[in-house]
Amino acid sequence: MTNISLKLTGGVEMGEIIQVKDLVQGYGKNIVIHDINLSIMSGEILGLIGPSGAGKTTLINAIMGMLRPKKGSVTVLGTAMPNRKILARIGFMAQADALYETLTARENLTFFGQMQGMDKKELPAQIDYATKVVDLDEDLDKHVSDYSGGMKRRLSLAIALVANPDILILDEPTVGIDPELRKQIWQELHRLSHEGKTILLTTHVMDDAEESDSLLMIRNGVAIAQGRPAELIKEFEVNSVEEVFLKAGREQDAHTGNA
Ligand SMILES: Nc1ncnc2c1ncn2[C@@H]1O[C@H](COP(=O)(O)OP(=O)(O)OP(=O)(O)O)[C@@H](O)[C@H]1O
Numbered sequence: 001m002t003n004i005s006l007k008l009t010g011g012v013e014m015g016e017i018i019q020v021k022d023l024v025q026g027y028g029k030n031i032v033i034h035d036i037n038l039s040i041m042s043g044e045i046l047g048l049i050g051p052s053g054a055g056k057t058t059l060i061n062a063i064m065g066m067l068r069p070k071k072g073s074v075t076v077l078g079t080a081m082p083n084r085k086i087l088a089r090i091g092f093m094a095q096a097d098a099l100y101e102t103l104t105a106r107e108n109l110t111f112f113g114q115m116q117g118m119d120k121k122e123l124p125a126q127i128d129y130a131t132k133v134v135d136l137d138e139d140l141d142k143h144v145s146d147y148s149g150g151m152k153r154r155l156s157l158a159i160a161l162v163a164n165p166d167i168l169i170l171d172e173p174t175v176g177i178d179p180e181l182r183k184q185i186w187q188e189l190h191r192l193s194h195e196g197k198t199i200l201l202t203t204h205v206m207d208d209a210e211e212s213d214s215l216l217m218i219r220n221g222v223a224i225a226q227g228r229p230a231e232l233i234k235e236f237e238v239n240s241v242e243e244v245f246l247k248a249g250r251e252q253d254a255h256t257g258n259a
Contacts, residue, residue: 014042017167017198018063022072025055025062031070032058032221040214045189045199047212049245055221056202057095060171063200064092076167088116091165095172095202097152101145105136105155108144109162116163123162130158133188135181150176157185168192170201174208186211206242217245224248 018040025033032055040046048056061067063074065082074081100108109127131137134154153176174182209215210229217225225232225248232244
C-alpha cells in the first residue's frame with residue numbers, strides 16, 4: 001500500500017483512485033508515453049483524448065497493469081499495478097472486442113460476469129441492466145457471430161458494466177454507436193459517476209471530451225493539456241475543447257521545432 005488514504009463509505013472508496021506518476025512506457029526500445037502524470041478521484045470521469053497513435057491505448061494498458069512501467073509508477077486503489085485483485089475491480093472495455101463469437105450475448109455476459117466473481121443469483125438482474133443500457137436486450141439470445149460491429153462494441157460495454165465494478169476503463173466506448181444511444185450511454189456514465197464510480201475513457205470525439213469532468217490531451221505520447229473542459233477553454237482563450245486541442249498542439253509544435 002502507498003501513503004494514499006482511502007476511506008470507505010457505503011462500500012465505495014473515496015479519494016484518489018488512479019494515480020500515474022512520471023510514467024514512461026513503450027515497446028522494446030520505442031518509447032511512446034513520455035512522463036505522464038495523472039490523478040483520478042472517485043466519482044470522476046476522465047477523458048483521455050488524442051489522435052490515432054498518440055498513446056491512449058498504451059497508457060490504458062499500463063494502468064490496467066498489462067504493461068509494466070518502464071519508468072514511473074501506476075497506482076490503482078492505493079496498490080501498485082500490475083495486481084490481479086485490483087484488476088478484478090475494474091470493468092474493462094478493450095478497443096478490440098474480445099468476445100466468444102460462437103456463444104450468445106447472454107452466454108458471453110454470464111461467462112465474463114462469473115469470471116469477475118459475480119454471484120450467480122445476482123447475474124440475471126445485472127445482465128438485464130447492462131444490456132438495457134446498451135440497447136441489446138432484444139438481441140440477447142443471438143449468437144455474437146450474427147452481430148454487427150456496432151452491436152459487438154455495445155456488448156463489450158455491457159460486459160464492462162455487468163459485474164458492477166468500482167472502476168470503469170473504456171477504450172473508445174462510443175465508436176460505432178449512433179448519437180441517440182451515445183446520449184443514453186453518457187446518461188448512464190454520469191449516473192454511475194454520481195454513485196461514486198470512477199471512469200476513465202479514451203476518445204477521438206470532441207463531444208465525449210465535453211461530457212467528461214476532466215481531460216488529459218495527449219499528442220505523440222506527451223500531455224499537451226490537462227484539466228476541466230471549462231477551465232481549459234478559459235486558459236487557452238478559445239471557445240471549445242476542440243480549439244484547446246488544436247492550440248495546445250500548435251504550442252507543442254512550436255516548442256519542439258515542428259512548426
Ligand atoms: N504492441 C505494440 N508493439 C509495438 N508498438 C506498438 C504496440 N501497440 C502500439 N504501438 C505503437 O505505440 C504508439 C501508440 O499506440 P496506441 O495504440 O497506444 O495509440 P492510440 O492513441 O491508442 O491510437 P488509436 O486511437 O489509433 O487507438 C503507436 O506508434 C503504435 O504503433
